[in-house]
Amino acid sequence: MSAAAADPVWRVGLIGYGAIGQSVARLLLAQPGHALGIVTRSVPAGGFGPGAEALGDLEALLDWRPDAVIEAASADAFAAFAPACLAAGIDIVAASVGALQDAALHERIKCLCDRTGSRLVVPSGAVGGIDHIAAAALRPETRVTYISRKPPAAWVAELATLGLSEAAQKGPVTLFEGDAREAAARYPKNLNAGLTIALAAGFDRTSVQVLADPAATGNTHEIRIEGPLGDSAMRFCNAPDPANPKTSAITAYSLVAATLRHFGTLQ
Ligand SMILES: NC(=O)C1=CN([C@@H]2O[C@H](COP(=O)(O)OP(=O)(O)OC[C@H]3O[C@@H](n4cnc5c(N)ncnc54)[C@H](OP(=O)(O)O)[C@@H]3O)[C@@H](O)[C@H]2O)C=CC1
Ligand SMILES: O=C([O-])CC(=O)C(=O)O
Structure with a gap:
C-alpha cells in the first residue's frame, strides 16, 4: 500500500509584525498546514519560532513563492508591496485598505487584477456585515x-x-x-x-x-x-x-479568517 500523500502546506507571506502582524502569526501558526514568511523592519531577537522565517524585502518575499500574502503594516507598505504581489499572480489579504483612497493606486490595483487574475481580498477587518x-x-x-x-x-x-x-x-x-x-x-x-x-x-x-x-x-x-x-x-x-x-483586536482574527476562507472550498 502506498503512503498517503502529505497534507499540503499553505505558504503565507506576512508584511508587518506589529500589533496585528504578531497576532496573525500566532493564530495562523496554530492552524495545521501553514508556513509563514515574514517581512518586517524589526525581527525579534529570538526569531519567530517554528513555522516562520524572516524575509528581508519584497524581492525575498516574491522569491519565497507564497500562495497568498497578508498585509498588516501600513498604507505605505500596501502601496509598496501590493502591486508587485498582484503582478506576480499572488493574492493579497490586506489590512491597510485605506490606501485605496488614492484613486490612481486603486485603478492600478484593478488593472493588475484584471491582467493577472490575482485578487485583492478586503477582509471585514474591525467591522462586519x-x-x-x-x-x-x-x-x-x-x-x-x-x-x-x-x-x-x-x-x-x-x-x-x-x-x-x-x-x-x-x-x-x-x-x-x-x-x-x-x-x-x-x-x-x-x-x-x-x-x-x-x-x-x-x-x-x-x-x-x-x-x-x-x-x-x-x-x-x-x-x-x-x-x-x-x-x-x-x-x-x-x-x-x-x-x-x-487597532481593534478582532482585526487580526478577521485577516486570518479571510485567509483560511480564501484557501478553503467554501467562499
Ligand atoms: N482593515 C481594518 O479594519 C483595520 C486596519 N488596520 C491597519 O492595519 C495596519 C497594521 O496595524 P497595526 O498592526 O495595529 O499597526 P502597528 O503600528 O502596531 O504595526 C505595523 C507594523 O508594520 C510595520 N511596517 C510599517 N510600514 C512598513 C513597511 N513599509 N515595510 C515593512 N514593515 C512596515 C511596522 O514596522 P516598524 O515598527 O518598523 O515601523 C510595524 O511593525 C495599519 O495600516 C492599520 O491602519 C488597523 C485596524 C483595523
Ligand atoms: O481597528 C479599528 O477599530 C478600526 C481602525 O483602526 C481602522 O479602521 O483603521
Whole structure:
C-alpha cells in the first residue's frame, strides 16, 4: 500500500509584525498546514519560532513563492508591496485598505487584477456585515452612514496636532465628517474600516463621521444602512489590541479568517 500523500502546506507571506502582524502569526501558526514568511523592519531577537522565517524585502518575499500574502503594516507598505504581489499572480489579504483612497493606486490595483487574475481580498477587518452592505447597495437608492467612535487614547497624536487633547477629555470631539476617501487620506491609521464600507456601498453613497469620545468603551463602529430593501443598523464595540489602542483586536482574527476562507472550498 502506498503512503498517503502529505497534507499540503499553505505558504503565507506576512508584511508587518506589529500589533496585528504578531497576532496573525500566532493564530495562523496554530492552524495545521501553514508556513509563514515574514517581512518586517524589526525581527525579534529570538526569531519567530517554528513555522516562520524572516524575509528581508519584497524581492525575498516574491522569491519565497507564497500562495497568498497578508498585509498588516501600513498604507505605505500596501502601496509598496501590493502591486508587485498582484503582478506576480499572488493574492493579497490586506489590512491597510485605506490606501485605496488614492484613486490612481486603486485603478492600478484593478488593472493588475484584471491582467493577472490575482485578487485583492478586503477582509471585514474591525467591522462586519460587508456582504449585507454590498447586497443593499445593489439598489442605487441605498445610503450608508458610518460612525467611528474611539476613546482619546486611540487619537493621542492627532488630538495633540489639532490642539484638542484637553477638549477630548471632557466630551466627544468630531474629528471628521465627510466622505470615506478623504477620511482615510486624513487618518490612514484609523479609517480603513470606513474605506472597507465604502468599497462595498459605493463611495458616493457613504458618509463618514469620526469622533474621539472619552465615554467610548472600546473602539466603536456604528453602521446605518437605509434604502428600499429596509433599514438596518450594526454596532461593533471592539476591544482594542493591547499593543495598539487604535487597532481593534478582532482585526487580526478577521485577516486570518479571510485567509483560511480564501484557501478553503467554501467562499
Ligand atoms: N482593515 C481594518 O479594519 C483595520 C486596519 N488596520 C491597519 O492595519 C495596519 C497594521 O496595524 P497595526 O498592526 O495595529 O499597526 P502597528 O503600528 O502596531 O504595526 C505595523 C507594523 O508594520 C510595520 N511596517 C510599517 N510600514 C512598513 C513597511 N513599509 N515595510 C515593512 N514593515 C512596515 C511596522 O514596522 P516598524 O515598527 O518598523 O515601523 C510595524 O511593525 C495599519 O495600516 C492599520 O491602519 C488597523 C485596524 C483595523
Ligand atoms: O481597528 C479599528 O477599530 C478600526 C481602525 O483602526 C481602522 O479602521 O483603521
